[in-house]
Amino acid sequence: MSADPQPVSEAMWFKSSYSGGNATECVETAFVASGVLVRDSKNSSGPSIEIPGPAWSAFTSALRTRISGI
Numbered sequence: 001m002s003a004d005p006q007p008v009s010e011a012m013w014f015k016s017s018y019s020g021g022n023a024t025e026c027v028e029t030a031f032v033a034s035g036v037l038v039r040d041s042k043n044s045s046g047p048s049i050e051i052p053g054p055a056w057s058a059f060t061s062a063l064r065t066r067i068s069g070i
Contacts, residue, residue, distance in 0.1 A: 011031075011032060011037055012030055013029070013030045013037075013044070014029060014030070015027075015041060016029075026040075026041040027039065027040060028041045028044070030048075034050060034052065034053065035050060035052040035053040035054075035055070035056055036050070036051045036053070036056040037049070037050055
């Protein structure tokens, strides 16, 4: 999924389509100019962690590889 980076004050948060119906185990992410923000979906006013774009790309690439078994 691609998205245009958003300023942190205007971050557009979303949950993964793989989150399922269990509301107790989910994180939300938001694309920002410097990378990706990640937070606990149950505590939207709580802290978030900022992950640099290259690190996020490496992380999601590794997940896709592991899931596909390549």
